[in-house]
Amino acid sequence: MRESPADYARLDLRSEVERPVDRQVISLDVNGERRELLLPVHKTLLEVLREDMQLTGTKHGCELGECGTCTVLIDSKPELSCLVLPIQVEGRAITTIEGLAGGSQLHPLQQAFAELGAAQCGYCSPGILLASKSLLETNPQPSRDEIREALAGNLCRCTGYTKILEAVELAAGRML
Amino acid sequence: MNQKFSVIGKPLPKVDAASRVTGQAVYADDMLLPRTLHCRILRSPHPHARIVSIDTSAAKRIPGVQAVITGADLPVKFGILPVTQDERALEHEKVRYVGDPIAAVAATEEEIAAAACDAIAVEYEVLEPVMSIGAALATPKDERIQDYGGPNNIHKLVALEFGDVDGGFARADHVREDVFFFQGNTHLPMEQHSAIATYVDGKVTLWSSTQVVHYVHRALAKVLELPMNRIRVIGAAHGGGFGGKTDPFAHEIIVAKLAMITGRPVKCTLTREEVFYAHRGRHPVLMWVRTGVTKDGRITAMHFKSALDGGAYGSYGVASTFYTGALQTVTYDIPAYRFEGCRVFTNKPPCGPKRGHGTPQPRFAIELHLEKIAHDLGIDPVEFKRRNFVKPMTRTVNWLRVTSCGLEECTERVMTASGYLKRERRPGRGMGFAISSYLSGAGTAIYWNDMPHSEVQIKVDRGGVTVYCGAMDIGQGSDSVLAAVVAEELGLQPKDIRLVTADTDTTPIDLGSYSSRVTFMAGNAALEAARKMRALLVEAVEASGRRFEEVTFEEASVLAEARFGTLTCAGSYTPPKIAGPYKGSGVGPSPAYSYSACVVDLDADRRTGLLHINKVWIAHDVGRAINPLLVEGQVEGSVYMGLGEALMEEQTFRKGLHKWPSMLEYKSPTFLDMPEVATFIVETNDPEGPYGAKEAGQGPLLPVIPAVSAAVFDALGVWIDEVPITPEKVVEALRRKDKGELPRYGPQGFPGIPYPPTIKVEPPPKDLDRAAPAAI
Numbered sequence: 030m031r032e033s034p035a036d037y038a039r040l041d042l043r044s045e046v047e048r049p050v051d052r053q054v055i056s057l058d059v060n061g062e063r064r065e066l067l068l069p070v071h072k073t074l075l076e077v078l079r080e081d082m083q084l085t086g087t088k089h090g091c092e093l094g095e096c097g098t099c100t101v102l103i104d105s106k107p108e109l110s111c112l113v114l115p116i117q118v119e120g121r122a123i124t125t126i127e128g129l130a131g132g133s134q135l136h137p138l139q140q141a142f143a144e145l146g147a148a149q150c151g152y153c154s155p156g157i158l159l160a161s162k163s164l165l166e167t168n169p170q171p172s173r174d175e176i177r178e179a180l181a182g183n184l185c186r187c188t189g190y191t192k193i194l195e196a197v198e199l200a201a202g203r204m205l
Numbered sequence: 206m207n208q209k210f211s212v213i214g215k216p217l218p219k220v221d222a223a224s225r226v227t228g229q230a231v232y233a234d235d236m237l238l239p240r241t242l243h244c245r246i247l248r249s250p251h252p253h254a255r256i257v258s259i260d261t262s263a264a265k266r267i268p269g270v271q272a273v274i275t276g277a278d279l280p281v282k283f284g285i286l287p288v289t290q291d292e293r294a295l296e297h298e299k300v301r302y303v304g305d306p307i308a309a310v311a312a313t314e315e316e317i318a319a320a321a322c323d324a325i326a327v328e329y330e331v332l333e334p335v336m337s338i339g340a341a342l343a344t345p346k347d348e349r350i351q352d353y354g355g356p357n358n359i360h361k362l363v364a365l366e367f368g369d370v371d372g373g374f375a376r377a378d379h380v381r382e383d384v385f386f387f388q389g390n391t392h393l394p395m396e397q398h399s400a401i402a403t404y405v406d407g408k409v410t411l412w413s414s415t416q417v418v419h420y421v422h423r424a425l426a427k428v429l430e431l432p433m434n435r436i437r438v439i440g441a442a443h444g445g446g447f448g449g450k451t452d453p454f455a456h457e458i459i460v461a462k463l464a465m466i467t468g469r470p471v472k473c474t475l476t477r478e479e480v481f482y483a484h485r486g487r488h489p490v491l492m493w494v495r496t497g498v499t500k501d502g503r504i505t506a507m508h509f510k511s512a513l514d515g516g517a518y519g520s521y522g523v524a525s526t527f528y529t530g531a532l533q534t535v536t537y538d539i540p541a542y543r544f545e546g547c548r549v550f551t552n553k554p555p556c557g558p559k560r561g562h563g564t565p566q567p568r569f570a571i572e573l574h575l576e577k578i579a580h581d582l583g584i585d586p587v588e589f590k591r592r593n594f595v596k597p598m599t600r601t602v603n604w605l606r607v608t609s610c611g612l613e614e615c616t617e618r619v620m621t622a623s624g625y626l627k628r629e630r631r632p633g634r635g636m637g638f639a640i641s642s643y644l645s646g647a648g649t650a651i652y653w654n655d656m657p658h659s660e661v662q663i664k665v666d667r668g669g670v671t672v673y674c675g676a677m678d679i680g681q682g683s684d685s686v687l688a689a690v691v692a693e694e695l696g697l698q699p700k701d702i703r704l705v706t707a708d709t710d711t712t713p714i715d716l717g718s719y720s721s722r723v724t725f726m727a728g729n730a731a732l733e734a735a736r737k738m739r740a741l742l743v744e745a746v747e748a749s750g751r752r753f754e755e756v757t758f759e760e761a762s763v764l765a766e767a768r769f770g771t772l773t774c775a776g777s778y779t780p781p782k783i784a785g786p787y788k789g790s791g792v793g794p795s796p797a798y799s800y801s802a803c804v805v806d807l808d809a810d811r812r813t814g815l816l817h818i819n820k821v822w823i824a825h826d827v828g829r830a831i832n833p834l835l836v837e838g839q840v841e842g843s844v845y846m847g848l849g850e851a852l853m854e855e856q857t858f859r860k861g862l863h864k865w866p867s868m869l870e871y872k873s874p875t876f877l878d879m880p881e882v883a884t885f886i887v888e889t890n891d892p893e894g895p896y897g898a899k900e901a902g903q904g905p906l907l908p909v910i911p912a913v914s915a916a917v918f919d920a921l922g923v924w925i926d927e928v929p930i931t932p933e934k935v936v937e938a939l940r941r942k943d944k945g946e947l948p949r950y951g952p953q954g955f956p957g958i959p960y961p962p963t964i965k966v967e968p969p970p971k972d973l974d975r976a977a978p979a980a981i
Contacts, residue, residue, distance in 0.1 A: 085235035086228020088444070090395045091477040095869040098395055126228035135223065143222035146834045149842065150680025151225025152395040152444035158226060177876040184868065186395055186445050187680050189845030190879045192838055 055115045059084065060128030068115060075099045075110035078125060086126035086155050090184070097183030100156035101125050107160040126155035129162065137200040138162055147196035149187035157183045161197045170201060212693040213896050216834035219685045220699050221678070224442075233399035233414045233441035234474045241401070242271055242311040244460055244473035245318035247325050248482070249300035249307055252334035252552035252861025253350065256297055256307070260326040264310060267324060269317040272466045275308045279462055283424045285452045285557075287652050289519025291351055294428055294458035300329075301350050301517035302554050303861045304482030306455045311463040311471050334552040334861050338491055338512050341549035342956055350517060350550040356959060360515055361526050361548040363789055364963040367534075367602040368541035373506025377497025379581060383574045384493050386927045386952040387566035389514065390854040391486035392559050393873055396444020398483060399474040400457045402464040409461045410437045415453075416446040416679050417717030420651065422709045424453030425461055433709075436461075440707030443679040447846070448558035450679075451719045452485050452520055481866035485557030486856060488525055488548075489514040490566035493955035494574050502582055502589045506541040509533060510955060511567065513548040513556070520557035522548050524792050528563025531793030533571055534601035535642045536612070536800070537593040542602050545960045553858055558719060560846055561643065561903050565910060569928055572639040572911030577924070586915070587625065587638050591616060594640075597889075600969045604785025608797050609889035609899070611826025612640060615802035618824035618885040623804040633809055635920025640802045641907030645828070645891075645900040646722025648780045648794035657777035659726040660713035661734045663691060665742075665772040668759035670695060670702050672734075675715035676727040677707040681902050682835040683723040687731050689831050690895060694735035695742070697758060713775070721900035724831065725796060726778045728895030733776025741765050741772060781893070787966045797891045799899045800826040803844075803908035809920040811939060814932030816852060816917065818878075821909065824885035828899030833886055839901040840884045847909030849874045853929050926951025 050069045057064050059082065066081055075092065078084040078101070087110060090098035094112040101110045102124035129136045135143065138158050148154040157180060164171055164179040171179065176197050177190075185193065224230040261273040276297025284290040295306050308325050312318035333346035341358035354360040374380055400413040409431065415421050418438040426433045443450075456473040463471040475483060493510040511529040515522045530544030561568075579589035595601065597610040619638070620626065628636045650658060662673040672691050678684040684706055688699035705711055715727050743753045745765035753761060766772055784790040806819040821844050830836040853872035857864050865871045890897035914925050923938035926949060934950040942948035 079235075080237070083237075084228075085231070088232070088396070089234075090397070091868045093477070093867060093869070095867060096395065130227055135226070139223075139226040142226045143218045146219065146222075146838045148219075148222060148225040149682070149838055150395065150443055150445040151221075151230055152232065152680075154226055155228050180876045182875075184395065184873060184875065186393055186447065186846070186873070187842050188838060189841035189843075189882065190876050191841045191882055194876075 053116065056119055057115060057123060058121065059123045060125060070116065072115065073111050074113040074115050074118060077115050078110060084125050084127055088152050088155060097160070098153050098156045100159050100183065102159050102163055105163055105166055107163045124159065126158060129158060137203045138197070141196040141200035145192050145196045145199060147188060147192040153183060153185045157185065157193060165201055165204060169205060173198070210693060212689050212699060213831055214833065217699060217832055219682050219835065220688050220704065221684060230442035232396060232444050233401060233412050236401050236412060236441065236472070238401065238403065238470040241470040241472050242313060242463065242467060243315040243318050244309055244311050244463055244471050245315065245322050246306045246456060246459065246473065247308040247322040249303055249305040251300060251329055251331055252303050253332040254300050254329040255332060256299060257328040257330055259297060259308060261308060263326065264321040264324040267317060267321045269313040270310055270321045271313065271469070272311045272463050273308060273321065274462060274466070279428055279458060281428045281430065283428050283453060284519050285420060285521055285651060286519060286523055288523060291519050294455040302552050304479065304554055305517070309459045309463065311467055336551055336553065336858065336861070338514050338549055339956060341551050342958065350552060354550065358550045359547060360519065360550050361523050362961050363526060363546040364960045365787065365789060366543040366963045366965045368968045370506045370508060370541040370543045373541035374497040377505045378500040379578070380495065380497045381578050381581060382493065382495045383577060383926065384952045384955050385570035385573065387490045387569055388928055389487050389489035389556060389856045390850050391481060391484055391856045392447040392449030393868070393871065394445030394447060394449055397475045397477055397480050398450060398454060398456065400460050401470060401472040402460040403470045404464040404468060408435050408437065409465065410439065411457060411461055412439045412441045413457050414441055414443055414450055415457070416450045416677055416719055418677055418707045418709055419675060419714055419716055421453045421457055425458060428458050429461060437710040440677040443677065446679040446718065447560045448562060448719065449485055451558055451717070454483060477868060478866045481863050481871070482554045484516070484554035484856065485520050487559040488556040488563065488566070490529060491952060491955060492567060492570040494570055496574060496578060498578055498582065500582065502584045502592045504537060504539050504593050507533065507539045508543040509567065510545045511547065512956065512958060514551050515548045516551055516553040516555035518555040520555045521562070522556065525556070525558065525563040527789055527792035529567050531603070532564050532642060533567060534603050535605055535607060535798050536595060536640055538595050539602060543963065547958045547960070552861060560843065561906050562720065564643065565850065565907050568641050568907045569911045572908070573914055573924070573926060576915050587616070587620065590640065600973055602968045603793065603966070604790060604969045605793050606783045606974060608893060609828060609891040610800055611887040611889040612800045612802065614887050615800055615824035615826055616640065618887065619802045619804045619822040622883055622885065623806065623822040625804050633811060633920055635807055635809065635916040635918070637805050637912040637915025637919055638803070639908035639911040639915060640800070641904055642798045642800050643900060643904030643907060644720055644795035645725040645797040645799060645894065646780065646795055647720040648784060648796060649791040650716060657730070657779045658722065659715040659730040660775065660777040661727060661730040662713055662773060662775045663734045663738050665738060665762050666766060668762050670697065671705060672702055672731065673705045673712045674727055674731065675707060675709070675712045676723050677718045679718045681718065681839060682832065683718060683727065685835060686724050686728055686831050690728055690731040691735045694732065694739050695758065721903045724898050724900060725894055728831070728898060729778040730776045732895045734774045737774035737776065738772065741769055741774065745769065785966065785969065787964060796893050797828060797899045799828070799901070799904040801905045801908050803912045805909065805912040805916045807913065807916045807920060809917055809935065811921065814935030816930065816935070818848060818880040820881050820883065822883045823905055824887050825901060825905045826887040826889050827901045828891040828894045829888050829897035830886050831896060831898050836886055836901045837884050840905040841882050843903065843905035844882050844909050845874060845879055847906040848913070851910040851913040851928060851930055853931065855929055922948055924949040924951065
């Protein structure tokens with residue numbers, strides 16, 4: 030922590046903030062739509078989704094890979110978008126919460142979450158819904174412990190998790 | 206009241222469920238208006254220091270920086286309580302905790318704003334920090350943290366006595382004293398606080414993730430020195446509060462000021478680390494309690510002392526202090542009661558209200574203390590507690606009015622379901638029982654006034670119904686409650702109702718989502734408005750020669766609009782004036798109290814001290830479940846949060862720094878930690894609640910924590926008199942037990958506190974409410 034004006038005399042602040050930012054054209058396939066974007070290379074996928082593509086359904090809780098809130102699917106597998114750089118996922122299929130429903134028709138998971146009150150404030154819901162989708166694709170009839178294991182990286186502070194477990198089970202039953 | 210309902214009592218999805226599961230709900234940080242500037246805040250690196258100088262010149266020269274402000278730009282102090290207006294949006298004279306805001310930057314990009322904060326040079330004169338209750342009670346080495354309160358760093362002292370306490374102890378057959386400590390913890394909402402402001406046509410508009418748009422409105426008016434009619438506060442979709450977004454915050458004022466200076470929208474979203482320092486969470490509380498009982502297990506008197514570590518500012522602290530002593534009498538019939546409370550300032554982030562506000566700490570202490578007394582007397586703890594339960598329709602010795610009370614039924618439900626009395630007795634396995642009570646809204650407003658606490662307007666035109674109310678839905682479903690009440694009265698379904706809520710321009714006042722007040726207060730206001738609207742519709746239909754039940758709602762509304770013109774009706778709710786005749790009586794009264802009972806079943810590992818919660822049974826007297834699905838959600842969420850506090854969550858500091866300001870290191874329960882919960886909804890049909898409803902959002906958290914500790918004793922024979930109950934504390938208590946020492950882990954004593962002379966209050970007359978029934 031710099032604390033005195035004397036410290037600043039030694040710093041060339043102008044160069045610090047005016048240093049040219051490396052930018053690169055990156056092509057992303059999000060929810061089946063391909064977009065080319067000119068992006069600073071250090072921007073995370075989370076930031077690009079929210080700020081450059083206006084896909085604000087993807088939320089952030091820590092931006093350190095700790096809470097699971099920013100989960101998206103990359104080639105159907107859950108990934109923390111705050112720890113992914115867009116350049117890593119060029120050409121791969123990215124699914125965000127905006128891509129879960131079929132038009133105005135809710136996905137069975139979304140329907141079950143709504144019916145059973147599995148979303149209270151709803152802030153963690155996009156990440157949990159996507160992680161659940163990935164689980165049901167590989168394991169269509171998971172046990173309750175398998176659901177817990179698959180969702181253990183996603184924190185929720187409202188529900189106590191119970192209604193989420195019930196909703197995933199309800200959706201799994203309906204999707205068989 | 207045995208009427209048939211078509212909406213009330215049905216487990217319907219929330220009215221906004223689809224937007225929450227599709228990512229379409231717009232939270233504050235999701236907003237990006239054209240030309241938005243991004244704001245970052247420079248915060249103190251020192252827990253206690255005087256500010257000698259602030260030099261922002263280098264920051265201002267950075268390209269992209271549009272404005273830099275310091276405390277000189279926002280000198281007016283604010284605070285949630287009128288008696289503690291001790292905060293500034295930006296401090297320019299003194300900092301009192303690591304994280305205290307000093308300067309703010311608005312820039313075209315967030316990274317530029319952050320770099321500009323780094324370029325602000327602040328010269329400090331570092332002062333000795335005060336980091337504990339003990340240090341705050343002692344003479345300060347350098348200077349006091351605040352310039353009010355005292356002596357030393359004491360913020361607030363209170364001493365009250367109700368009934369003949371000395372006489373009660375004198376006639377007791379057994380008297381016991383215990384000391385307990387409840388460590389502080391924080392809300393950890395998934396959404397970081399965020400606010401965005403605009404300044405257009407001389408008017409400020411602020412969207413924020415707040416629980417209380419009205420209190421933010423008041424604070425903005427005061428600090429910006431603008432009339433309230435030039436400020437509009439709108440609650441954005443809310444990502445979790447739990448009490449943590451119930452104060453007006455510096456960043457909300459800062460973005461408004463920066464928008465006024467730059468003429469552009471300005472947004473500030475706190476980082477997760479900043480959220481930990483913004484805090485306003487659970488106070489660490491040291492507690493001493495002494496209770497007298499007869500040999501057949503009836504309480505004769507109780508004396509309770511609390512010392513709260515308040516952090517650097519007042520926040521809700523005066524209320525929190527009273528709450529540590531107010532509700533003891535609402536669960537147990539205590540014929541004589543003395544309460545001495547103390548809150549101190551320390552150089553830590555300010556504490557405030559978290560789910561249960563000031564009452565989970567004494568609930569932990571009281572439940573365990575009574576558990577120990579039962580063991581002393583050789584009476585089963587559940588039986589001992591039952592003998593002392595309060596009864597419905599009574600007044601407590603400190604004048605609190607109890608209406609409906611489902612304690613007995615709640616206890617019966619969890620006893621039966623858990624098999625507590627027939628539980629398997631083997632080492633390492635245990636069950637614990639505890640009860641609780643909580644407010645259905647505070648009976649008095651934060652600032653003194655005689656106006657309603659909640660107001661609702663309903664507009665009907667050509668078949669459409671819109672409900673307007675200042676209530677803020679923070680995920681608990683308050684919008685759904687409003688829609689359910691209005692739909693029930695008008696013969697519609699909740700999905701037929703349009704809602705406009707939490708917008709100070711367009712909605713009438715509601716004081717916000719805190720103290721479990723919304724269902725009771727906004728629900729009653731909505732009920733009054735809806736019944737007036739129904740009367741208009743019925744009158745118009747009957748004037749046409751038909752009956753209301755025979756026509757469609759559209760037909761009824763057309764007939765009524767033709768007959769009366771614009772169809773608007775309003776309702777409001779003002780709590781009954783039931784506070785006792787003494788100073789401090791404003792904290793504790795509520796139009797109704799919820800009741801809960803809980804049993805926790807756990808396995809405890811002697812070797813590692815690890816606790817595995819097997820199952821939790823909880824019964825909650827909600828009065829009436831307007832929507833049982835949402836009630837269950839609140840109960841399950843409360844059990845979860847209670848388990849987190851009981852087992853792992855703690856907000857602690859080292860050299861002024863938070864020990865673990867991240868979501869990984871601040872432990873909270875995951876999917877893998879959460880046990881099965883059996884929830885029982887008990888309905889007692891409160892005489893004043895809307896359809897008999899009380900509250901569900903906070904009360905069920907309270908019994909979980911002491912029930913865990915009681916279960917540890919049941920399993921291992923050691924008392925853990927301190928929260929959280931971590932493995933190392935369990936192992937240490939077992940070590941002491943094995944050495945033949947007191948089988949206990951907890952605080953060793955209670956400090957000497959210079960309480961003022963006790964104010965003696967006569968108990969209420971026996972026929973108080975019969976003589977003057979309060980609007981029942």
